[in-house]
Structures are given as structure tokens and as C-alpha cells.
Amino acid sequence: MAAPVQGTAVWETHWSVFVTDILGYARMSTGDQDVAGQTMRLTGAGALRVFTDVRSGRSMDRPGLQELLAYARKGDTLAVVRLDRLGRSLSELLCTVDLLKSRHIALLSLEERIDTGSAAGELVFHVFGAIAHFERRLIAERTKDGIAAARAKGKRPGRQPLDRDKAAAALKLVQAGLSPTAAARQVGLGRATVYHEMAQAGVRRPA
Secondary structure: OOOOOOOOEEEEEOOEEEEEEEEEEEEEOOOHHHOOOHHHHHOOOOEEEEEEEEEOOOOOHHHHHHHHHHOOOOOOHHHHHHHHHHHOOOHHHHHHHHHHHOOEEEEEEEEOOOOOHHHOOHHHHHHHHHHHHHHHHHHHHHHHHHHHHHHOOOOOOOOOOOOOHHHHHHHHHHHOOOHHHOOOOHHHHOHHHHHHHHHHHHOOOOO
16 A cells, blocks of 8 residues: 555545544734644654634634534544634633544644644543533632522522612602613613613603
């Protein structure tokens, strides 16, 4: 059998031969000049094609990554220079890694030396899964702790009850000729709350 070209891997079974590709993904973030440096490293690592996203900031729109995923086949490898190119937060990274696993696409990160296509690759996916589970548990526990602390201080989590004295004062101000907006500002209520209380009480602005 002929040797595979750069950027491909050959898997042979009793029935057929599968040739898979290494696909690079480069993303520019704040502070990067361009993606040329990333592209050069990915090509040097064997990527046959490099997909790029050049949008900075916090935009979640990543058309380059979506194009790569639409192009990739089962058994291909997604290569990045660093893991932070795949996500700007841990939750975003874990979501992308989980998607790759479900699509049977391996992950190669050059700086972290992660290659899920290797013999130990499945263990890396399990580690990522464990981190995702750990993060979800932490969020749930922090939420419960926050609610418990609020209750211990006599506070009820969620929407605070309407101060009836403030509502009554706002209605009197409106009846006296003040606009609902000004009345809300005077008593420290939201304008929408004052309008709601006016409707409930049948109070109209004086002509």
C-alpha cells in the first residue's frame, strides 16, 4: 500500500481503506495581527486545509468553524495551535469538544500537545467530559449556596415583593398632576410598575 501524503492518515480494515484528513482551524482574537502565523504552524503540522475566523470581540458567530465541521468527515482531525482558539471560555471549549466527539472527529492542539487520535486520546475526551460535569456541579452548588445565604439573612431569592407604601405614594403623586415617570423616580419604583398600579387601581393622569 502506498504511503499516505502529508495531512492524511490511512486506516486499513479487512474490508476497505479509510483516508482521513487533518483540518486546521485558526481564529484571530483581540491583540492578534492576523491568522497567518497560526496558518503556517497548522500547515506545518500537516493540515491540508485551514479554516479561519477573523472576528474579534465576544461574537459567538464562527462561520469558519461551522464550515470546517460541515466539511469534515468521520475520522478527520481538527487541529488548532492552542485550545483557546476553540473557545473563549471553558464552557464554550467543552461544548465544542463534545461536538467533535459526537461527530467522531479527533482533536489536535499543538501547544498543549493533545492528540485525541492517539492511543490515549479517548482518555482526554473523558477528562474533558469530567471537567464539564464538574463545572455544572459547581454552578449548581453555588446557586444553592447563594439561595441558602439569602434566606439566612431574611432575604427571599427571586423577584422582590412590591412595596405597597411606595406604590400608594406614586399613585397620589400621579393624581396630584405628576407624570408617571416622574412619580416613579420620586418614590424609587420602575415606570412600568407605576403604570401597572395605575391600571389596577383605575387611576388616570389628570388632563
